[in-house]
Amino acid sequence: MRGSDRLRTCRISRIVAWIKNIVCCNVIAKEKTMEKKLSKEQFTELLQTVKEAISVGGVHYSQIKVSGNKITGRRDTTKEQFNINIDALYDAYKENEHINTNVLKKYIKNRAQSPGYAILLKMGIVNRV
Numbered sequence: 001m002r003g004s005d006r007l008r009t010c011r012i013s014r015i016v017a018w019i020k021n022i023v024c025c026n027v028i029a030k031e032k033t034m035e036k037k038l039s040k041e042q043f044t045e046l047l048q049t050v051k052e053a054i055s056v057g058g059v060h061y062s063q064i065k066v067s068g069n070k071i072t073g074r075r076d077t078t079k080e081q082f083n084i085n086i087d088a089l090y091d092a093y094k095e096n097e098h099i100n101t102n103v104l105k106k107y108i109k110n111r112a113q114s115p116g117y118a119i120l121l122k123m124g125i126v127n128r129v
Contacts, residue, residue, distance in 0.1 A: 038125060043090050046123050047071065053118035056101075056128065061115045073115060082112040089116050099126045 064073035
């Protein structure tokens with residue numbers, strides 16, 4: 001085998017190993033994510049500790065509280081109130097590996113996706129995507 005062929009084979013082998021490593025890491029990360037999903041009771045308990053949150057865009061949400069099956073709070077910039085159904089937020093959390101405001105649109109209506117995402121981030125149960 002010529003030197004250039006050996007070099008090409010070596011590079012291909014490294015690329016294949018690198019791809020296998022990425023695939024393996026993604027599978028492990030997905031398994032860990034699935035293992036760590038909270039029960040509805042754990043989710044609600046943790047949710048009750050959130051009193052304020054900040055969106056990815058820097059919008060502050062305050063006066064966050066759980067009332068029945070709803071999360072209520074206020075956007076500090078506009079003083080506008082928001083309401084989020086806890087079941088809908090939990091379903092979004094439970095059914096999706098990666099969550100962002102676009103994913104939340106399927107579960108949460110009335111322009112409350114951003115505070116919902118901010119709350120999940122504050123709870124520490126999703127990663128910023």
